[in-house]
Amino acid sequence: MNYSTISSALASQSYDKIADICDNLMLQVAAEGVSYQDEWPYAIHLLGHIYVDDINSARFIWKSIPSSIKENKLEVVAAWKIGQKLWTRDYGGVHEAIRGFDWSQELNGLVAAYSELYTKKMFQLLLSAYSTISIQDTAVFLGMTEDDATSYVLQQGWAVDPASRMLTVKKQPIVTEQKVDPGKLQRLTEYVFHLEH
Structure with a gap:
């Protein structure tokens, strides 16, 4: 399976496009009838939706991930931990979930960019509230x-x-x-x- 569009988006720091790229690629692969579940970049997909503040879609993706992946891919679980904290509005917990995992080189930039974006969002929340x-x-x-x-x-x-x-x-x-x-x-x-x- 070719993930070059995802890799290109990560490399160019086009983090706001990752969710759509992953969604479209997943539909394309599913239409071809190819089994992709074992090699799908679930952590990237989850974080892509989290980055654009689409927690409902991230939650749907999490629910569709096979339990064998959830048990064996710690980075996928760590990505969803951020989503869980957002879902329950545990604002401080989001930062803890971000810092609580040693992210791969591939995801480090995306997570760091999201952390900065989230901090700015929380500042705006404090400003208005x-x-x-x-x-x-x-x-x-x-x-x-x-x-x-x-x-x-x-x-x-x-x-x-x-x-x-x-x-x-x-x-x-x-x-x-x-x-x-x-x-x-x-x-x-x-x-x-x-x-x-």
Whole structure:
């Protein structure tokens, strides 16, 4: 079986395309009636769906994996552990699952890219959900030590109260659309028309 498209996507760091590539390849192979289960890159397929935040599809793939693969391929189990933590909204557990396995050279880049993406997503969640939050909770959400988490959010303009060990979230400015007054628009149109004629 030729997995060159998957290898190319990994090599070019096109991680957002891996889930679709794997899905299409799996359909193609199934249509040809070829048995692929023993050699299918399940860990890549799972992580591809996790990367694009498609946990339902990752869960479906996990359920379709033969038990012999689940018992013998530790990296497949490790990939699904990330999916499980996402499924149960164990935000800190996602970081633990990522760090808790020695990923193969082939998957190291994908996992590292997902870790960075997930940290940014958690930061955005904190930004939208909190006005103040403890350093300890922030560290759990971001998957960092308390010192690293504090440093990270301070760089984003947050403030820290060392006495209470609380962080004050710096909200991003809300961009509002300006409404155009129809009367002004009409006058502008008439002015431009007048200039042209």
